[in-house]
């Protein structure tokens with residue numbers, strides 16, 4: 001399967017040498033401007049493609065998802081490469097396990113699917129910082145997505161590692177990659193720096209050779225600044241947009257060649273605290289059929305969304321900071337748990353009018369598991385484990401430092417100071433210039449006082465004796481992934497104020513929570529000898545066996561407020577039961593140990609624990625908490641509805 005590099009030449013030399021060496025009769029994928037179409041190996045070709053993101057699906061499930069996409073009638077897939085997923089630190093690269101994108105390319109080949117690759121460097125995708133690594137912000141003056149030499153140096157260094165690895169996978173080299181996108185909707189970015197786009201185009205050509213089709217994608221309003229001479233221009237729009245007008249606009253940039261919609265939205269993303277997004281089947285299928293009738297090539301975004309595991313979700317800012325939910329179900333044709341939906345069959349039916357569909361049935365939905373309720377034990381307040389969570393000890397500074405300044409990219413950091421005088425009357429504690437990025441959980445001498453949140457007007461009043469410990473746990477809820485006009489630094493961006501006093505002399509504790517949870521697994525911590533009354537961020541856990549085989553399931557946390565979950569040491573993602581709309585977290589079956597082996601679940605609850613610290617595993621997702629109200633009453637009378645009304649309120 002490995003594409004051609006018969007002489008095992010140094011990967012950087014390959015593109016140059018292919019210019020000299022006669023090419024074996026390898027494949028070709030080109031634009032035929034005379035007939036407004038693509039040609040694949042000389043024959044007319046139209047792709048019907050779907051997006052799925054390997055970085056949102058456990059590796060053992062890739063083949064399953066790709067098979068279902070092929071059986072849906074797709075002949076290609078499209079996916080991004082998140083830079084921050086593969087270069088966790090400058091010069092440190094990770095292409096292993098679920099980050100082995102070359103294994104994913106191999107699986108796509110086995111599924112008989114061509115590939116449209118989108119390596120960025122910026123990808124948006126509701127992914128943390130749109131795929132750009134947070135360590136870029138250790139240089140606070142860097143101008144992202146511009147010809148800023150510091151930014152370009154990091155981009156060059158990354159692409160000089162990635163693109164030579166991609167080169168053998170190009171279609172004309174025997175691989176399955178038929179086209180490659182440069183940047184992502186650059187026309188929607190304020191900078192509009194054509195030197196940057198030209199630099200990228202030159203870099204891609206130098207490292208990938210002159211045969212691969214390079215293209216750009218923009219919304220209609222972005223075509224002016226996002227397109228570039230020498231890169232094939234494509235557009236993105238959804239079912240509610242005017243296809244005729246949008247393609248007419250595209251023709252101003254590509255008078256000849258195939259019409260391409262690189263992102264036809266089959267659904268949409270979800271934000272914590274907002275209604276669950278859906279797109280209707282008739283709207284989606286009508287728009288798809290109209291484009292296919294025109295002979296356009298279409299990529300459906302998303303065909304399978306998957307999950308924002310860990311801390312990987314991004315965020316948007318629309319007057320308010322809006323983090324993306326853990327579920328990236330996207331109301332896509334293949335559900336978050338990999339099940340074909342009615343939307344998939346409707347789309348498959350449309351495709352069958354235009355091209356051959358593989359014979360045979362779609363696999364049925366996977367069997368699901370219900371379990372519980374399970375009661376969790378209190379392991380202890382987060383503060384009780386500070387030495388283990390920050391073994392190297394705190395960083396001391398007069399003013400608070402950002403996550404980036406202390407080289408903590410994701411998760412949580414504890415900021416500690418001491419009251420220099422007694423505050424006997426309730427006194428306002430706040431951070432000027434909206435400086436909480438993104439949520440602050442405030443404790444005085446270990447007693448939880450409440451929460452401050454970015455872009456949310458909320459007052460918090462404290463009292464405390466001179467010398468009392470003031471702890472502020474800062475949660476990074478994910479970096480802006482779209483349209484941000486400035487870098488999204490995380491942490492306490494300004495020194496907090498208590499009454500009239502600016503608080504200085506801070507200790508910063510970057511918290512390695514994932515390392516500790518992994519160390520705790522699989523043992524069950526001894527019950528804390530002195531049962532505390534939990535206050536503020538607190539760890540809970542339990543162990544449980546699954547008899548028989550493990551199955552997909554959905555973790556439901558009735559009565560819990562907000563926090564993070566780990567299953568067998570794997571960071572499943574964030575929950576925010578109190579805010580919704582997502583009420584359950586998808587648990588992929590490969591994460592669970594079958595046949596009686598003990599599984600361990602650990603929660604870090606950040607705010608308030610229910611009177612009964614229980615969890616359940618359900619056989620269906622709850623992504624729209626109005627559904628939750630009806631469903632939960634049919635589940636069991638003793639589990640009260642926990643979510644608030646849909647609009648943002650309270651915690």
Ligand SMILES: CCCCNC(=S)N1C[C@H](O)[C@@H](O)[C@@H](O)[C@H]1CO
Nearest residue numbers: 123124125126184185263269316482
């Ligand atoms: C609120 C819209 C955020 C901007 N994103 C848009 S328009 N989209 C285009 C973008 O290219 C893609 O990566 C996804 O981010 C998609 C939305 O799912």
